[in-house]
Amino acid sequence: MQLDLSSLRKAVDSLDRALKVATERTTPGQEEVIRAGVIQNFEFTYELCWKFMKRWLEHNAGGSTVDGSTRKELFRLAAESRLITDVENWFKYHAARNETAHTYDPAKAVEIYLLAAPFAADARKLLQILEQRND
Secondary structure: OOOOOHHHHHHHHHHHHHHHHHHOOOOHHHHHHHHHHHHHHHHHHHHHHHHHHHHHHHHHOOHHHHOOOOHHHHHHHHHHOOOOOOHHHHHHHHHHHHHHHHOOOHHHHHHHHHHHHHHHHHHHHHHHHHHHOOO
16 A cells, blocks of 8 residues: 655655755844744654654554554664664654653753754655655
C-alpha cells in the first residue's frame, strides 16, 4: 500500500521556508515571532515524521513489530530498516518536541530553534527515502 506523503512533503517544505526566513535580516521584535514560527513548524513536521515512519514500518516490517513500541524503539526499527541513519539525532528531536510546551522559557526556545535546521535536513532525508521506497 502506497503512503500519501503529500502532507509530509508540505510540512518539510514549510519548515525549510521558515528556516530560510529566519536567516534573513530581522529586527529584534521580528526575531521572536520568526523563532516561534520555526518552532511550530518543527513540532508539526516532527509529528508527521514519526507517524510516517510508523506507518511505513507497519506496512513493510510487520505491524506486530511496531505495535506497542515506544518512540525510541520505533526510531531504532526505522534505523534498522534504513529509513533514518542517526537514531541519536531522532532521540534529541523527540526530547526537543517534548520541550516545545515550555517555549515561553527563552533559553529553551532558542535551544529548540537551533535544533530545527539539523532536524529539517534529517526530515528531508526521511521524506526522500520514503518516496523512493513507497511501494
